Amino acid sequence: MMMSIGAVAAASTLDLLAYSPPGWGATLLKGLLNSIVIALGAYGLGLLIGIGGAFGKLYGGPVLKDLLAVYTTIVRAVPELVLILILFYAFTGVLNEALLAWGFDRVQISPIVTGIAVLGIVQGAYQTEVLRGGILAVPSGQIEAARAMGMSRGLLARRITLPLMASNALPGMANLWLNATKDTALLAVIGFSELTQATKQAASTTKAFFTFFAAAMVLYLCISLLSTFLIGRIEKWARRGQRDMRG
């Protein structure tokens, strides 16, 4: 009797996680895909902001430096959840106000775009600081050698500073990537159906909370493990030419 209940429970758990209805597998995987797309998009946007921000903070004019200082200070001071709420409502609100003022209709912005923009702005602030630290750690002689040979600023940044900075910045940048994957869960508060939101929906409908949140946990863990593996490969590549300092 006991055994058959166990067997039924196991069977129904698998049924719940099945890909097609009544299983919720498809919903979870769609949530996972959304999470990954948002994380990649936000990280990419953050990288653009971060590279620009780091160079701006180091080599920009006084006004640019001040603006960047305000940006990184505020974004890093406010809890991400609060920022997401503020930026989400402000972003869409301000945009629509502007559109109305110019005589256009309101628009509904795709949640993916909003999610990427909001998390990208958060990522950008942290990446600015990590990349700035990475650039500062590049030996100045190597930059000087490139200048002495007549490299233009753009070429120097692309061919010398950025690759040399990469190995310095990678551990910090890897942390930020893992943060980006997990921060997507915060988008559940604005009702975006990423993995956590999809899990909540599945769990509250079926009341199988443990099953679904355990499944979500495994999926997040998979992202993290895959990321760690890839980061290891990238780090090995970025550290080419360096002696192993561990002795």
Next chain:
Amino acid sequence: MTTNAQTAEQPIAIRVSGLLKSFGSHEVLKGVSLCAREGDVVAIIGGSGSGKSTMLRCVNFLETPSGGDIEIGGEKVEMHADGSPSNRRQIERLRQSLGMVFQNFNLWTHKTVLENLIEVPVHVLKCPKDEAIDRARKLLKRVGLAEKEGAYPAFMSGGQQQRAAIARALCMNPKAMLFDEPTSALDPELVGEVLQVIKGLADEGRTMILVTHEMKFAREVASHVIYLHNGVIEEEGPPEALFGAPKSERLKQFLKTVG
């Protein structure tokens, strides 16, 4: 200004006149001049803090002068009244004709030796890659590093790194070479191999300005020697005169201390 008799008719490669440089209120160069004709080897000597490295670094604007004139290959560098260069493109172009060798080698650590050599020829001078690699290999052979082309700088000795750095500068086909204390960071037993390469360049008639602590070497390779003291040229002339019969008390004292 005196120049070597053999090169007196040659066009002027580098001319510096009335160069001033201050760091804040500290005056490092108080109006120094230098003239290197093609084929000249000008050695700048002087005690620590005399301004000799600063003078060299002003030639390719790694330091921004506070005043004076600089002319490279007959082209006057455009400067603001305060001495700062007013045309960044011109500076970049002129720098491409000057091969600089640093005290600390400054090879790019993320690139192999061969990649270090072809970086500027390919990406700045737009030379075809095969051609640059050919030239790089010949230069590496010349400085005795043919078998090191795939090595990363961190895995080479100081002497090897400096020879690679000289090859890197030569790979741009520069009109003149600037050496900023090229052997000062080397272990004594590695100095010889680097000086030998530099001597080879002098012998083939390359124009060079050399800041050095190696008095014997300066005497051997230079066509003209400048002794700097506290940002002023205290004495200058052909090496035999300067080292053989120094006139100023300070130079006599200096030569005595450095041996």
